Every structure is written in structure tokens, then in C-alpha cells.
């Protein structure tokens with residue numbers, strides 16, 4: 001992805017002491033960075049605020065990470081916003097989130113246009129409240145010809161549901177005679193996932209210290225590098241993104257083979 005050096009340096013000037021652009025090898029960036037945006041509720045509770053204030057503050061972090069990723073020239077940024085299990089939360093919180101998603105998407109559309117970002121959704125957005133779904137569909141349409149970074153938003157996403165759906169699609173194609181079952185391989189499965197056409201995440205960041213995947217991209221993260229920070233999502237900044245990328249670049253990725261070092 002093309003990088004505007006001037007904008008990049010400007011965006012990452014005046015940083016903290018421990019990390020800067022100089023720590024990053026721009027020739028070895030992860031193509032796809034994925035964030036599990038966790039800890040909004042705890043961030044708010046720690047401040048004596050309602051959980052919804054944490055979700056609102058989390059939007060600010062997402063905007064910053066989107067901009068930072070564009071500046072760095074990351075090809076794909078994905079973000080886990082709402083899982084298939086998050087419907088189990090109190091109705092009030094679910095309603096607030098759905099409203100916030102719709103409002104944010106409208107508010108941020110100019111940013112996505114300005115930055116040439118293409119948006120895709122991972123998950124079953126047909127099951128979302130009408131208003132939210134319509135705003136999402138409109139936004140995807142508005143951004144569909146953009147040629148810059150891909151922003152993949154996981155909303156009503158669950159990896160097991162995604163894999164079950166892929167199985168169903170493949171079985172239907174086989175029963176129509178469109179696929180020969182003996183030819184089904186890993187590429188066939190990957191082509192039926194919501195992430196079809198996108199590279200697998202190379203770096204998965206989870207905030208708020210939880211050491212689990214919570215049903216996120218189970219197939220796609222087979223060889224991803226994980227970075228977990230105790231920082232709550234609303235406190236996550238462009239500098240935390242650099243710290244995660246620096247950590248990624250220090251890993252020895254062997255893919256089952258032997259070290260090249």
C-alpha cells in the first residue's frame with residue numbers, strides 16, 4: 001500500500017519515550033492487522049461511568065487505529081465489534097451498541113471516503129436492527145470503489161457460525177453439482193468464509209488482558225502472531241499499535257519449519 005511519508009511522520013510525531021516510527025521496519029509490516037477491541041465496560045466502570053460511555057470512548061480509539069493503519073500503509077485492518085455471543089448481554093446494552101454502530105458509521109463515512117478506505121463486514125448483518133443494517137449497506141456501497149486500505153468490521157460475527165455457514169454453502173453447491181466433493185480443499189473452505197479474498201491476519205491484538213479468542217476468526221488465525229495488552233480498548237492509541245507491530249517484527253515466524261535466523 002502506498003505511504004505518504006509526510007503524513008506518516010506528522011501523524012507519529014511527539015510520541016512517548018519507549019516507541020517511535022524508528023522502531024518499525026516499514027518493509028516488514030503485517031499485511032493484515034486485527035484487533036479484538038475489549039475492555040470498554042471495565043474502562044467505564046473504573047471511572048464510575050456507565051458501560052455505554054466506555055463504548056463511546058472506544059469509538060475514538062477505533063478512529064485513531066484506522067487512521068494510524070492508513071498512514072502506515074497496512075493493507076487490511078479488521079476489528080471485532082460485536083460477537084454472536086454478545087446478544088446475551090442485557091437488551092439495553094445491545095440496543096445502545098446497535099444505535100452507536102449506526103451513528104458512528106454515518107459520522108465516520110467522510111473519514112473513510114477521505115482516506116480511500118473500502119469497508120467490508122464480517123458476520124451476518126442481515127440479522128441486525130433495520131436502521132443499523134441499512135446504514136452499513138449504504139456505507140459499503142459508498143466505499144466499494146475505494147482502492148486503499150480494507151476495513152473489515154466484524155459485527156454479529158462468530159467463527160463457528162462462519163465455518164458452519166461455509167459448510168452449508170459448500171454442501172449446497174455440491175448438491176447442485178457445482179462442486180465435486182473430492183476437490184474440496186482448504187482454498188474451497190476459505191473462499192466461503194466472510195473473509196474470502198482477504199489475506200489472513202498476521203497480527204491479532206487483544207486489549208484488556210484477556211487471553212482468549214472469544215470465537216474470533218478461528219480458521220484465519222492459524223498462523224497469526226498474538227499481542228495482548230492490559231490496556232483497555234478506550235485507552236489504546238496509535239503508539240500501542242506501534243508497540244504491537246514492533247513486537248510482531250521481533251517474532252520468529254517458523255510456520256512449522258525451522259528458523260531462518
Ligand code: IPE
Nearest residue numbers: 037038039040041042043081
Ligand atoms: C468490548 O468491550 C466491546 C464489545 C464487546 C461490544 P466490553 O463491553 O466487552 O468491555 P468489558 O470486557 O466488559 O470490559
Ligand code: IPE
Nearest residue numbers: 036037038080081082083214
Ligand atoms: C469479544 O469480547 C468480542 C468483542 C470484542 C466484540 P467479549 O467481551 O464479548 O469476550 P468475552 O465474553 O470476554 O470472552
Ligand code: MG
Nearest residue numbers: 038039040041
Ligand atoms: Mg469484554
